[in-house]
Amino acid sequence: MARGNIDDILGGLFFALVGIVGAILSSRYQIGTAAEMGPGYMPLGVFGILACIGTVIAVQGATASREPLEVFQIRPALLVILGTTAFALLLRTGGLFAASLVLVMIVSFADEDARFRESAIAGTMLAIFATLVFSVGLGVPLPIWPWSE
Amino acid sequence: MPDVLTLFFDGLLIAGTPTNLMFCLVGALLGTLIGVLPGIGPLATMALLLPVTYYLPPLAALIMLSGIYYGALYGGSTTAILVNLPGETSSVVTMIDGHAMARRGRAGSALAIAAIGSFFAGCVGTILIALFSPALSKVALRFSAPEYFSMMVLGLIASVVLAQGRLLKALAMLLLGVALGFVGTDVNTTEQRFTFGLPELFDGIEFVAVAMGLFGIADVIANLEKPERRNQTTAVIGSLMPSLAEFRASIGAIVRGTGLGAVLGLLPGGGAMLASLASYAVEKQVARDPSRFGQGAIEGVAGPEAANNAAAQLSFVPLLTLGIPGNPVVAMMLAAMVIHGIQPGPQVMTQRPELFWGFVASMWFGNLMLLIINLPLVGIWVQLLRIPYRLLFPAILFFCCVGAFSLNNSVFEVGLAIAFGVLGFVFIKLKLEAAPLLLGFVLGPALEENLRRALLISGGDWTVFLTRPLSAVFLLITIVMFAAMAIPALAKRRTETFSQGEAS
Numbered sequence: 001m002a003r004g005n006i007d008d009i010l011g012g013l014f015f016a017l018v019g020i021v022g023a024i025l026s027s028r029y030q031i032g033t034a035a036e037m038g039p040g041y042m043p044l045g046v047f048g049i050l051a052c053i054g055t056v057i058a059v060q061g062a063t064a065s066r067e068p069l070e071v072f073q074i075r076p077a078l079l080v081i082l083g084t085t086a087f088a089l090l091l092r093t094g095g096l097f098a099a100s101l102v103l104v105m106i107v108s109f110a111d112e113d114a115r116f117r118e119s120a121i122a123g124t125m126l127a128i129f130a131t132l133v134f135s136v137g138l139g140v141p142l143p144i145w146p147w148s149e
Numbered sequence: 150m151p152d153v154l155t156l157f158f159d160g161l162l163i164a165g166t167p168t169n170l171m172f173c174l175v176g177a178l179l180g181t182l183i184g185v186l187p188g189i190g191p192l193a194t195m196a197l198l199l200p201v202t203y204y205l206p207p208l209a210a211l212i213m214l215s216g217i218y219y220g221a222l223y224g225g226s227t228t229a230i231l232v233n234l235p236g237e238t239s240s241v242v243t244m245i246d247g248h249a250m251a252r253r254g255r256a257g258s259a260l261a262i263a264a265i266g267s268f269f270a271g272c273v274g275t276i277l278i279a280l281f282s283p284a285l286s287k288v289a290l291r292f293s294a295p296e297y298f299s300m301m302v303l304g305l306i307a308s309v310v311l312a313q314g315r316l317l318k319a320l321a322m323l324l325l326g327v328a329l330g331f332v333g334t335d336v337n338t339t340e341q342r343f344t345f346g347l348p349e350l351f352d353g354i355e356f357v358a359v360a361m362g363l364f365g366i367a368d369v370i371a372n373l374e375k376p377e378r379r380n381q382t383t384a385v386i387g388s389l390m391p392s393l394a395e396f397r398a399s400i401g402a403i404v405r406g407t408g409l410g411a412v413l414g415l416l417p418g419g420g421a422m423l424a425s426l427a428s429y430a431v432e433k434q435v436a437r438d439p440s441r442f443g444q445g446a447i448e449g450v451a452g453p454e455a456a457n458n459a460a461a462q463l464s465f466v467p468l469l470t471l472g473i474p475g476n477p478v479v480a481m482m483l484a485a486m487v488i489h490g491i492q493p494g495p496q497v498m499t500q501r502p503e504l505f506w507g508f509v510a511s512m513w514f515g516n517l518m519l520l521i522i523n524l525p526l527v528g529i530w531v532q533l534l535r536i537p538y539r540l541l542f543p544a545i546l547f548f549c550c551v552g553a554f555s556l557n558n559s560v561f562e563v564g565l566a567i568a569f570g571v572l573g574f575v576f577i578k579l580k581l582e583a584a585p586l587l588l589g590f591v592l593g594p595a596l597e598e599n600l601r602r603a604l605l606i607s608g609g610d611w612t613v614f615l616t617r618p619l620s621a622v623f624l625l626i627t628i629v630m631f632a633a634m635a636i637p638a639l640a641k642r643r644t645e646t647f648s649q650g651e652a653s
Binding site for chain 2: 007009010011015018022025029030033034035036037038039040041042043046047049050053054056057060069070072074076077078080081083084085086088089092093096097100103104107108110111112113114119122123126130134138139140141142
């Protein structure tokens with residue numbers, strides 16, 4: 001049977017990669033000396049240690065007994081990302097109402113029990129609530145309508 | 150210096166103004182609400198509300214946020230006892246004996262003891278804060294850069310040692326957090342670091358966006374993956390009056406839990422979760438008949454509930470006196486203070502006494518409110534459990550998005566929150582805990598500044614951290630703590646303590 005704790009291998013490689021890239025980027029800044037540290041001094045140190053720890057985690061993981069990656073479903077993650085991104089893109093141009101409606105209706109379908117009408121109502125209610133509390137109540141400048149900007 | 154009692158009394162007057170009382174109530178209600186509801190915790194809620202606090206007076210903001218934290222502890226026990234679900238992670242152990250009691254028809258009694266225990270611990274906790282803080286902040290006022298640096302290292306390593314999962318992974322997460330803190334303008338040279346030319350990053354990565362992503366969006370995605378576990382029947386509450394025997398058995402547990410929680414709360418990295426686990430273990434040890442535990446032993450409810458509330462209360466002390474957050478919840482409080490231009494640390498008590506004492510006194514009001522909110526009104530909160538998650542999670546995501554936008558009135562922060570949400574989900578899948586990352590991120594800039602200053606004064610001599618006695622003591626404790634965890638036997642115990650809480 002193949003060996004290796006996939007969590008540790010992937011996690012360790014991630015840390016090692018971030019550490020190495022970060023260290024390379026840090027070395028472009030002035031390093032300086034301990035007495036007079038430049039902007040690159042501490043980042044270089046931190047990223048360097050991170051790269052080392054990441055490597056150790058990955059190596060330990062590779063020699064550990066086999067433990068596969070936890071299965072994960074793509075649908076919830078994908079729809080949540082899609083819905084929130086749509087909100088971000090729509091807010092400026094379409095206003096809060098349109099953006100919230102789209103957000104709630106997309107992300108609702110991350111759950112299998114979602115119903116079309118229910119999520120449309122929920123989206124509208126949330127937009128009204130946000131307008132009343134944030135815009136009217138607290139004075140947060142939110143673009144409510146497409147023409148509010 | 151006027152004595153503590155007078156100051157505390159002044160604090161009661163400040164906290165007792167209608168505005169402050171109202172925000173205390175809002176915090177307590179919100180805390181209970183999200184405490185009762187599984188799937189959303191105090192961290193996500195506080196992150197969601199941080200942008201709002203910008204529009205509140207500083208004291209009201211702190212009062213409300215802290216109310217959410219300890220309110221969630223009260224609410225969490227309700228769900229644990231009645232539905233056998235952890236409303237909050239800190240109420241995991243309460244489920245064991247609390248729900249066993251509910252099955253025997255003693256749910257009301259368990260709820261009452263949990264609330265009374267929490268209330269007692271909250272009151273004692275408030276007094277302890279008032280007593281400890283002035284002394285601690287006096288010591289802290291004499292700290293200079295080397296002491297600060299070593300103390301932060303101690304605090305951060307402690308949070309790593311007490312984190313769940315593998316030590317090295319937690320350490321890597323901590324360093325990643327520190328690294329995220331580098332992004333932005335370097336204070337000493339005004340040079341842009343790791344901003345990739347994006348002007349939105351010149352002031353650094355927005356804390357709220359990170360917190361929302363890691364604890365709001367990521368948790369939603371992870372929760373959606375699990376099939377909904379909501380068809381359990383809610384236990385009948387029954388009489389809220391504990392029997393005399395139950396009451397007598399609880400007193401000792403409540404007092405022990407409060408003491409234990411207070412100590413664990415003070416430690417950096419400690420907090421409500423650890424305190425309740427520790428208290429449960431202690432109660433099992435001191436009980437004459439440990440076999441009763443798991444069958445509905447009232448001490449198993451009373452002790453942990455008192456402990457987690459005491460720990461929650463005392464965990465504010467390191468923030469208020471040293472400016473160092475020991476856990477992510479307190480890091481949220483730090484962010485709220487910074488939003489209002491208050492630099493947390495020993496000077497808060499002398500420069501803003503009304504803020505400090507008003508905040509401390511508000512916790513007493515908050516606990517009193519929570520006792521009333523949670524006991525006679527428990528029936529209302531139980532109804533809330535009928536809200537299906539499919540209606541709850543779009544609202545959480547919505548508030549994340551709106552909140553992130555309102556930070557700077559910019560869509561960039563929304564994108565940042567989404568990115569950290571995805572990252573947080575990957576962390577959950579790889580079993581990497583986000584708490585050390587957040588602490589490293591919050592303390593990173595101060596860590597670097599104090600390191601630079603210390604070495605500038607010493608002329609580049611690293612031994613300065615060892616020749617100054619206090620700094621040396623901090624580092625020694627750090628090394629001992631870290632070494633202890635590296636010893637396999639002890640490390641195994643640490644894992645067991647945590648898995649005990651998870652398995653149930």
